Amino acid sequence: MRHKTSESEVEVVDDSVDLDAPLISRQRRLDSVLEELPQKERELLRMFFLEERDKADLCKRFDVGEDYLRVLLHRAKSRFRSMYNKRISAVKLTSEDM
Numbered sequence: 001m002r003h004k005t006s007e008s009e010v011e012v013v014d015d016s017v018d019l020d021a022p023l024i025s026r027q028r029r030l031d032s033v034l035e036e037l038p039q040k041e042r043e044l045l046r047m048f049f050l051e052e053r054d055k056a057d058l059c060k061r062f063d064v065g066e067d068y069l070r071v072l073l074h075r076a077k078s079r080f081r082s083m084y085n086k087r088i089s090a091v092k093l094t095s096e097d098m
Contacts, residue, residue, distance in 0.1 A: 029091075033084045041076035048073060 034042050044062065047053045053061075059069050 029084070029087055033080060033087055036083060037076070037080060041072075041079060044072055045076050045080060 034045065037045070040062070044058065047058060047061070055066055055069060059066055062069065062072065064072065
């Protein structure tokens with residue numbers, strides 16, 4: 001061994017810090033906002049962003065042309081963004097009240 005580790009060099013794990021908590025909290029907010037969307041918009045966003053389906057598949061699935069698919073995506077993203085921002089604002093207001 002080129003380098004021997006001494007006891008003083010061993011990194012101590014701090015179990016009091018939960019690094020996953022903020023990510024889990026954000027994921028839950030994203031999921032809850034997605035569930036509040038109308039079914040068509042929810043499916044469209046999931047298929048496009050999470051499943052990474054190509055636009056040709058989405059056009060077939062939703063029986064629309066590519067130009068109108070762009071409109072549907074824009075509307076769905078706008079509604080999602082608005083609902084998510086309201087949710088974040090509500091969380092911030094609640095945490096400030098504490």
